[in-house]
């Protein structure tokens with residue numbers, strides 16, 4: 001029997017928490033022979049504590065063979081003590097009429113505090129996934145407040161955008177999702193993001209040869225980029241099950257390796273493609289078996305993609321300026 005992976009989840013009593021925890025405990029995140037120990041960090045108020053208690057009762061009632069144990073902790077330093085994987089989900093979601101950037105001020109303080117706590121207490125190889133929006137900038141805030149951790153420990157979730165892009169493309173072409181490879185989404189998890197089929201293949205055929213350019217620009221790209229708003233309009237609440245599923249995919253591939261597949265992760269730039277070093281940006285990545293990843297290099301981007309990437313850089317620079325007060329000197 002392997003030693004349990006120590007996983008800390010914030011916001012466990014929320015919508016995404018509820019959609020994610022049971023799948024982590026069932027083995028979907030780390031594989032069918034890997035036990036997990038869950039540490040759950042909720043807000044310290046009676047309503048959240050009561051809701052979390054109910055979630056833990058249900059987790060217990062599932063009798064998951066891989067759930068080696070769980071605990072609720074209210075102090076962030078204790079919650080992140082020795083954790084190997086941290087899912088930072090807990091944050092305010094947006095409602096109708098808001099953009100994700102509107103959440104900057106509401107959520108920045110959370111990610112400063114959690115970055116500081118990770119810096120002190122987490123495993124030096126921790127894998128942090130920031131889901132709470134605006135996730136690129138929140139991941140950057142946490143990373144900047146954790147100077148003793150390798151910046152590569154931090155990531156933001158753009159996997160939902162990749163999954164949406166694959167699904168839209170599969171629907172259009174009639175091909176199974178599993179036959180699509182090398183789909184990329186560049187940039188910020190915002191309407192400016194760049195879903196990019198240039199390098200994608202479907203059953204080995206070049207994706208751009210299967211659809212017309214007008215559909216890509218006027219239908220595919222905006223549908224993927226604005227899908228979050230469409231879900232809010234339809235459900236009255238932001239995506240939860242699909243967000244949880246993308247979090248499972250992101251950590252699964254980061255932990256187990258992506259077997260040569262491209263996976264979109266929001267990671268600190270190494271300067272590739274003109275993105276300033278350290279900016280947390282969606283890139284296609286390949287994860288090795290040992291859990292280390294590399295941004296896919298040397299791609300010939302179209303002029304349109306380059307211009308859109310520059311727009312995302314400018315947008316993220318604006319977000320960074322807006323949260324400058326949360327970054328240590």
Ligand SMILES: NC(=O)C1=CN([C@@H]2O[C@H](COP(=O)(O)OP(=O)(O)OC[C@H]3O[C@@H](n4cnc5c(N)ncnc54)[C@H](O)[C@@H]3O)[C@@H](O)[C@H]2O)C=CC1
Nearest residue numbers: 011013014015016042043090091092093131132133157243
């Ligand atoms: N990156 C992505 O693709 C996506 C990101 N999101 C974002 O995920 C976040 C969570 O969404 P939901 O689960 O739907 O929201 P929710 O409101 O249902 O749950 C949030 C939970 O976080 C808790 N929380 C708040 N502050 C906390 C803190 N400092 N420490 C610990 N827990 C805290 C709340 O008590 C609540 O239980 C939102 O910011 C949302 O915008 C949502 C969908 C996709």
Ligand SMILES: O=C([O-])CC(=O)C(=O)O
Nearest residue numbers: 094133227228229238239
């Ligand atoms: O749109 C939102 O606020 C939630 C989210 O990030 C998404 O569904 O992509």
